Each structure stands twice: as structure tokens, then as C-alpha cells.
Amino acid sequence: MTDIIRADTAGFCMGVDLALRKLDKVAAEEGQPVFTIGPIIHNPQVLNVYAQKGVKIAEGVDGFSPRSRVVIRAHGIPIDVEKQLLMKGVAIVDATCPKVKRAQRLIQRHTEAGEHLLLLGEHDHPEVRGLLSYADQKAHVFEGLEDIERIDLDASNSYFLAAQTTQDRGEFNRIVQYLHNRLQVSFPVLDTICDATRERQQEALKLAENVDIVVVVGGYNSGNTRRLAQVVQGVGVESLHVEQAGELDPVKFAGLRKIGLTAGASTPKELIDDVHRYLLELRKGC
Numbered sequence: 001m002t003d004i005i006r007a008d009t010a011g012f013c014m015g016v017d018l019a020l021r022k023l024d025k026v027a028a029e030e031g032q033p034v035f036t037i038g039p040i041i042h043n044p045q046v047l048n049v050y051a052q053k054g055v056k057i058a059e060g061v062d063g064f065s066p067r068s069r070v071v072i073r074a075h076g077i078p079i080d081v082e083k084q085l086l087m088k089g090v091a092i093v094d095a096t097c098p099k100v101k102r103a104q105r106l107i108q109r110h111t112e113a114g115e116h117l118l119l120l121g122e123h124d125h126p127e128v129r130g131l132l133s134y135a136d137q138k139a140h141v142f143e144g145l146e147d148i149e150r151i152d153l154d155a156s157n158s159y160f161l162a163a164q165t166t167q168d169r170g171e172f173n174r175i176v177q178y179l180h181n182r183l184q185v186s187f188p189v190l191d192t193i194c195d196a197t198r199e200r201q202q203e204a205l206k207l208a209e210n211v212d213i214v215v216v217v218g219g220y221n222s223g224n225t226r227r228l229a230q231v232v233q234g235v236g237v238e239s240l241h242v243e244q245a246g247e248l249d250p251v252k253f254a255g256l257r258k259i260g261l262t263a264g265a266s267t268p269k270e271l272i273d274d275v276h277r278y279l280l281e282l283r284k285g286c
């Protein structure tokens with residue numbers, strides 16, 4: 001009989017869970033229209049459900065009527081956007097992940113002390129844009145060791161180092177070492193990396209060692225879900241990335257003895273349960 005092994009870490013991280021709870025509460029209350037700035041989560045099925053509840057997605061700060069309720073997603077937003085929203089008289093519900101919030105505050109504190117930020121992160125990521133706004137233009141963003149090697153650093157500046165919450169700790173530690181050698185002075189290193197992504201990837205790798213195939217559930221536009229599927233493929237095990245159970249083809253599982261199941265940090269439990277049920281049904285037919 002086929003074994004189905006489900007990862008303990010499959011599904012929402014703390015920050016996404018918290019943000020969705022806040023949005024659920026606001027959407028359930030009577031009142032002015034509810035908006036999120038950008039999609040609250042990278043999962044089309046969840047977004048459809050919120051759209052049916054009347055939640056609208058805004059891409060900028062325009063189009064809100066005074067007293068509209070605006071939910072800030074887990075990535076956070078830049079300070080100037082928050083100020084513009086307040087000036088428009090909207091009611092802000094801050095669902096920024098506490099870990100991102102902490103990174104914003106730490107960056108602000110070091111910036112106010114006159115230090116310049118060196119930030120390991122993706123240039124165009126919304127979380128990075130938010131973090132940078134707390135550094136008051138005194139910042140360099142870089143995506144890895146090769147990238148920072150090309151950046152001119154002024155010896156008369158004091159620097160501090162931080163990372164986007166989802167960055168890889170190994171790369172971050174290599175950069176700390178590199179900067180120690182390059183700057184030849186000690187500098188503050190902020191601990192802003194969240195382990196949720198790494199824990200999901202490590203468990204996916206462990207699963208891959210023990211199964212014939214891994215099913216990965218989550219939005220096709222969810223970076224961390226796609227990465228889970230890639231990590232599994234990287235060790236030579238087939239992974240199937242699906243958004244919903246209905247996409248699975250029974251033929252794929254014929255003759256397999258062990259199937260792994262995991263999901264990205266933005267995948268709701270119900271969708272993972274659906275896929276789990278589907279795989280259990282399939283097993284009955286074996």
C-alpha cells in the first residue's frame with residue numbers, strides 16, 4: 001500500500017496566518033469598503049474567496065474614499081505610503097508580520113544613530129521597499145556576495161548590515177565574513193532573517209530522501225512554493241507543483257510506494273487537506 005507522508009511545516013507561516021486573521025475580522029465587520037495594498041497573499045484561490053467577500057486589491061494609494069479600511073499585508077509598506085494613507089483619512093489595519101515590523105524598527109533605530117544600511121534582499125520586493133524607507137535613503141541593497149563586491153563603500157561612513165526576512169542564512173553569514181575583511185572594522189549585524197522558509201525547505205529535503213515523489217501545493221505565483229518544488233527536484237526527486245487537488249493526474253502515482261506532501265507558507269490548510277484526501281482516495285484504489 002502507498003504511504004503518504006505530510007510535512008509538519010506545510011502551510012501558513014505565523015505572519016501570513018496573523019495577517020489573514022486580521023483581514024477576516026475586518027471583512028466580517030459592517031462598514032466602509034475593505035482594501036489591501038497589493039494581494040494579501042500569493043494564492044489565487046484565497047484571493048477569490050476574499051473578492052467574494054468584497055475585499056478589493058489596490059495597487060497604490062489612489063481610489064480610496066475617506067474612512068475606507070485598508071489592511072497592510074505581512075510584507076509591510078514604505079513609511080511614505082503609510083503617511084499618504086493617513087492623510088487620506090483611511091482606517092489602517094496593520095497586518096505587517098511582527099518579524100518584518102521588528103526589522104523595520106531596528107533599521108530605523110540604526111539609521112537615526114547615523115549609520116548606513118547594507119541590506120541583503122531582492123531589489124523589487126515589496127518587503128525590501130518597505131525596509132529601505134526606514135533607512136532614509138542611506139542604504140545599499142544587494143542580492144548576494146557578487147553584488148556587494150561591486151558596490152563602492154565610503155570608508156568615512158558607519159555601516160550596519162541586515163537582510164530581508166526570507167534570505168538564506170548561509171549567504172548572509174558569508175557576507176558578514178566578507179564585510180569584516182573588507183571594512184576592517186566591526187559593524188552591527190541585525191538578526192532579521194526568519195526561519196520559516198528554511199524550515200519548510202529543510203523538511204521538503206528530508207521528505208525527498210524518503211519518498212518517490214513530492215506533491216507541493218500552493219500558488220504558481222508564490223515564490224516560496226516554487227522554491228520548495230525546485231529544492232526537491234534539485235536532489236533528483238520528482239516534484240509536482242499544483243494549486244488544487246483537481247489538477248493531479250492519477251497516472252502519475254501508479255506503482256509508487258511513498259508520496260510526500262508539502263505546501264508553501266501561503267497555502268491554506270483546506271487546500272492541503274483536499275490534496276491529502278485525494279491522495280488517500282487514490283491509495284484505496286491501489
Ligand code: SF4
Pocket residue numbers: 013014015016074075097098099100165166194195196197265
Ligand atoms: S516568512 Fe517569516 S517574516 Fe515572512 S511573513 Fe512568514 S513569519 Fe513573517
